[in-house]
Amino acid sequence: MRPVPSYFRAGLALLGLVAVLALPGHAQAQDIDAREAQQASEAATGPDMVLWESLATLAEAALADSATDSAILLDLRAQLVEKRAAFLAVQDASRERVAALRRQIEALGPPPEEGETDPPEIAERRTALNEQLSRVAAPGITADEAFRRADGLIRTIDRVLRERDADALMTLWPSPVNPANWLAGVDAVFSSGFTVYGEALGNWRDPAVRVEFRSNLPVMIGAIMLALLLLMRGRRFAEQVTQRLQEGAQSRRGQQAMALLTSLSQIIVPLAGVFLLVLALEVTGLLGETGSATVSAFVVAGMYYLTARWLGGQIFTRAELAYSPLRLPRERRREGRFMASLTGLFLGLYALANAFIEPDVQTDAANAVISFPLLVLAGVVLFRIGQLLLLHARQSVQQAAEAEEPAQASFFDRLVGVLGRIAMVLGIGAPVLAGIGYVQAAEALLFPAIESLGLMGLLVLLQRLVGDIYAAITGGGEEATEALIPALIGFGLALLSLPVFLLIWGVRTSELLEIWQVVREGFVIGETRISPTNLLSFLIIFAIGYTVTRIIQGALGSTVLPKTSLDRGGQKAVVSGTGYVGIFLAAVIAFSTAGIDLSALALVAGALSVGIGFGLQNVVSNFISGIILLVERPIAEGDWIEVGGTMGIVRSISVRSTVIETFDRTDVIVPNADLISGTVTNWTHHNNTGRLIVKVGVAYTSDTREVERILREVAEAQPIVALNPPPSVVFLDFGADALEFEVRCILRDVNFIMKVRSDMNHEIARRFREAGIEIPFAQRDIWLRNPEALRGEAPATPAPANPAPVASTAPRRPVQPDDPLSDAARPDLDDLSAGPADGGDTDR
Incomplete structure (x- = not known):
């Protein structure tokens, strides 16, 4: 048989997208009501098994005869598809009534154990419900068997037609090149x-x-x-x-x-x-x-x-x-x-x-x-x-x-x-x-x-x-x-064009409708059938709930909460909590509206929970820690914290992690579990006040009272330093190189601590310079035990057991570890370190 002409395939291709997305019976609007009425009648009273048996027998006989024309097989297939849809409707209706009767029986309580009896009223009611359950379940069982038979016949007809098409394609015609x-x-x-x-x-x-x-x-x-x-x-x-x-x-x-x-x-x-x-x-x-x-x-x-x-x-x-x-x-x-x-x-x-x-x-x-x-x-x-x-x-x-x-x-x-x-x-x-x-x-x-x-x-x-x-x-x-949205729309158009491509390459419309029928029937989990209609309802309801949640979050964050006494961290916590609750409620309502019974998934979820618990325990720990952070609020967005050697400003807190922006302008992502179980220093938790300590050293010849007065005046002159309590100056200790003082003051905003420290240091250096107060630096004496060894000479006399230290008269400067002595300076050191045997002056 010659394949379908190309122009006919093109016409089908133009209508393929609509045909796949529409119901199979929408091709003839005048037959829809009659077909739906017939299916509703069969769903209520059960299918006509005599008519079905004759149709199934005729289809089996036509398949057994290899000479049956393909047009006859296509006509039989269309009738089988209608019957299969009717059987599916009967199954769904029977399943709902059976579920209702079983709930009624469960409401009577568990059946009596051996040797016990129910009260007469309950026993009579239980017997009546069981008899009714048997009658109601019978059409569903019969429809299930007929549905499987019709589905098998349809698949067989599709296989036979595909084999015939393949044989036709491989048929060798007379060569057109032969004159x-x-x-x-x-x-x-x-x-x-x-x-x-x-x-x-x-x-x-x-x-x-x-x-x-x-x-x-x-x-x-x-x-x-x-x-x-x-x-x-x-x-x-x-x-x-x-x-x-x-x-x-x-x-x-x-x-x-x-x-x-x-x-x-x-x-x-x-x-x-x-x-x-x-x-x-x-x-x-x-x-x-x-x-x-x-x-x-x-x-x-x-x-x-x-x-x-x-x-x-x-x-x-x-x-x-x-x-x-x-x-x-x-x-x-x-x-x-x-x-x-x-x-x-x-x-x-x-x-x-x-x-x-x-x-x-x-x-x-x-x-x-x-x-x-x-x-x-x-x-x-x-x-x-x-x-x-x-x-x-x-x-x-x-x-x-x-x-x-x-x-x-x-x-x-x-x-x-x-x-x-x-x-x-x-x-x-x-x-x-x-x-x-x-x-x-x-x-x-x-x-x-x-x-x-x-x-x-x-x-x-x-x-x-x-x-x-x-x-x-x-x-x-x-x-x-x-952008992303045009790309997603283009991807969706490519997916929608797949049925048209299939039609172009010779796939029959009936085969596409068969695929769509399988998709419409969905799959069964427990006693719940999940179909594209359920999924579409779920997605629509969830999208509506998600949108409403985001609108409420936006209203709270921009209009309501800024007018309350909550700080910024508390406002963020309320907005985040509203989002989590709203999304959870949207999911629950979407599942309920779509008719998806989550109790059917309880057994599977229980079996998977153990493995998931071991595999995702860190994730769960961080999730719970994030909820604790949002509820207790030991830290909030905008706080200056230090945790695990990381110091910075909290930028965002999610249910899994917290983002800290360091002063180097880098983002550090810290798991929430570390913030709960570890030690966290929060510089701005309750308020922004904080203490600043500035350490200063002066020479031993300085007037300590004068130093104390200057330091106090410098601290009090800073505008951000609080005067209640007033700044204090403490004479700490006699250090190895200087007299050690500390300036302790309270800042009204600790976020400016580095700027205040820098301004105070500048002012202290200026005031000390004007008052002639010296800020010393470290001083060290250098003593060489064997100077002759540096010159490569043998010692003239044995070195004394306890040589006196040799003091340097050169200008003193801090010893730099990366400043080696040059060769030009080495003779001077040798002269300074010469002992009595060399004629050196030890008093120097």
Whole structure:
């Protein structure tokens, strides 16, 4: 059997998305009410098992006979699908009534143990409910068995039809290259032409047809003239308007979307002209069955050609535009537009040939000879388009290399390169298969490949349209088109296009509806059936609850809480707690509204809780610690804390961790468990006051009372230092190098402690310099035990047992560990350290 024609697949592809998302029974609105009424009646009284048994037996007999026509199997399959839906409705209704009766029985209490009896009223009621439960459960059990039988028969029919399609694709026809078969093709063309001519001539001989023809002649002439005007002038005008909008699209936001939407007139206006031509031919009354089918195919052929021409103009743009999908030279883009138009032309001719020749009544040799030229021409065009796509991918890598960027193409460029190679292989392989005789396999590969490339190009344009609309709404620039939301919408469009791709590649609508039926039925967990309807209800209710929660959080954080006496940390804790409670309530309400019984998941959750508890104990510990932090609030956002050697400002507190911004402007993420179990220093917990201690050392010759007075005046002069309690100056100790003092004062805002310390140090240095008070530094005496060893000489006399230290008279300076003695200074040290044996003066 010849596969479904390409134009018919295209029509299904255009409606595939709607068909998959809609209910199977929505194809005929007038039958919906009757079918639903029948299913409701069967759900209440149980299915008609006698009728079902006869239908199932007939389907099994048809499957047992290998000669059964595929059309009969498809009709039986449609009836089985209706019965299966009715059985599913009976199961759902029975399940609800059985659950209600079981709850009633459980309300009577546990059944009596052996040797015990219920009170007479309870025993009588328990018996009545058990009998009612048996009666109510019977239709559900019967429907479950019938449902499984119908489902098995449907799957068997689908398998048989797929096997027949596969066998048809691998059927070897007479080779169209063989000249002996050419006569069959020519004879088929002429016989079809004579058929159309004979039908028109027979109708013309009817006087009533001639009268109708004369009366409709003005309508025909007007329709033809208007059609020619739309075809010749309308398309050119639409192309000029679109080109002007495209050239100005880079200067105005939203102009790309306007240009793309306006360019659709390039399809609509000429297609209206094609419709008028078909209308003019139809109203003549001269067309027969074959002629009407051929004329109607003109509409499909025109749609193919005009759509391919429009798509080629959008993908292979005329002007140098920044948003062009393919980066190709001008001459290659012009060639791409021409090749795209040829693909639409060949697809249209293929649709016309299927309507004019009637392949079902022709021989295999005739069908092979007629299809072969179109397959060869379409293969050449597809091969050339593949080369253009591959050229784009290579130029993308080359441009990245010239721009001194990593020569790694984007996902889109890599995908275009892969598609180009596949198109080149199919462009060569399909005509070769057709030349051998596998014409049906060649048709099933070549024409769907062309349609798939067209659909991918359409997805690219839709992605560009979404990005431009998003940029116009948000007021962003070119970078807004690459934002997350347009990317997610584009991904959703790609997912929604999958059923259309399946239809293009020969998947039957019934098979897609079968997949949708399985998805609609969902899956059962315990006694709860979860279907897409439940999931959709859950997502909608949860999204509403989540949105309301965020609105309440925003109102609390910006309007209500700032007017209370709570500090900023407390306000944040209230807002966070409201968010967690709101999200939890939204989830619970969503589960309840969707009818998902969480008790059915209790056993599974209990089994997983042990493993999850061990694996996520740190996460749970941090979560509980985060709740404690939000409730007790030992720290709050904006606090200056020190934990584990990290000091900084708390920026955010979540249920798992806390972010601390250090004074180096780096973010340190600390697990909440460390803040609860460890030692935390909070400098600004209750208030911002804090103590500052400044240590100062003065020379031993300084007047200590004068030093105390100066230090107190310096501290009291700082504006941020509190005067109650007043600053204090403490004479701590007699140090090794200085008299040690400390200035202790309370700051009203400890966040400025470093600035106050620096200002006080500057002021102390100035005041001490004016008062002649010296701030000493460390002093050290150097003594060399064996100076002659440094000169490489033997000691003249034995060194004394307890040599006296040698004091240096050189200016003293702090000893620097990284300041080695130079060779020039070494003789002076040797002189200073010379002992009595060398004539040195030990008193020095």
